[in-house]
Amino acid sequence: MLSLVIWTYGLIITIPVLLLITLSALLLPPRLYNDPGRALLRFLVWVFGGRVRVEGLEKLDRSRTYLFMPNHVSLFDVPLVGGYLPFYARGVEAAEQFKWPLIGWFIRAIGNIPIERGSPHASWASLERAAQEIQKGKSIIIMPEGTRTRSGQPGAFKKLPFRLAQLAGVDVVPIGTSGLFRFKSRVSWLVRPGPILLKIGTPVSCEEIKSKSVEEVSSLVREKMMELIEYP
Numbered sequence: 001m002l003s004l005v006i007w008t009y010g011l012i013i014t015i016p017v018l019l020l021i022t023l024s025a026l027l028l029p030p031r032l033y034n035d036p037g038r039a040l041l042r043f044l045v046w047v048f049g050g051r052v053r054v055e056g057l058e059k060l061d062r063s064r065t066y067l068f069m070p071n072h073v074s075l076f077d078v079p080l081v082g083g084y085l086p087f088y089a090r091g092v093e094a095a096e097q098f099k100w101p102l103i104g105w106f107i108r109a110i111g112n113i114p115i116e117r118g119s120p121h122a123s124w125a126s127l128e129r130a131a132q133e134i135q136k137g138k139s140i141i142i143m144p145e146g147t148r149t150r151s152g153q154p155g156a157f158k159k160l161p162f163r164l165a166q167l168a169g170v171d172v173v174p175i176g177t178s179g180l181f182r183f184k185s186r187v188s189w190l191v192r193p194g195p196i197l198l199k200i201g202t203p204v205s206c207e208e209i210k211s212k213s214v215e216e217v218s219s220l221v222r223e224k225m226m227e228l229i230e231y232p
Helices: 002-027 030-047 077-084 095-099 103-109 120-135 160-168 206-210 214-228
Strands: 050-055 067-070 089-094 113-115 139-141 172-178 194-200
Touching: 002 030, 002 103, 030 050, 030 077, 050 077, 067 077, 067 160, 067 214, 077 089, 077 172, 077 194, 089 095, 089 120, 095 103, 095 113, 113 120, 120 139, 120 160, 160 206, 160 214, 172 214
Parallel strands: 050 194, 067 139, 067 172, 089 113, 089 139
Antiparallel strands: 172 194
């Protein structure tokens, strides 16, 4: 019953918020609406009952561009990471999500990058576009698992995110989220209000990334991510 109330109340607020951000993205320069848009995403997480604590921001240089790699847990990954990272950052997301009503309009309007997971050629084209955006000064968020966890633990990593890291020549920032699986998991529509921890790891330098194989970089980032996750 509580989840039904939360979803009803949350959607009443979410729909106009996403429409407002979408309209702003269509009418205003990105740098102008980015911070207010991030504030609205944080507000959405709060409306659904998430009480977020962020750790590790002091490890980042806000004047730099990064490739952020969080674990993939929930529908709330996007508002959580996008809302609480104080950067001009956009995500690489599954192409089918761009076809969804409202959410698809929102992620397309703000400049997120679609990736065709079933087509190696199309996937590589998406990564090349992401690398170009990084070189223009835009940070990119990509979830190396490619799909949300069903168990609460990070799944196997895909290779393409780490090829992107080598192609773009940028530091990779591992991120671990805790509490999000309990808050709203892939396997249930129940929402359980409570604490969420967004923990930011020490960046892996582009020099180290270029000196290693894709498999070695993947293993290193996974190890660092696991250290950041304190609970499901």
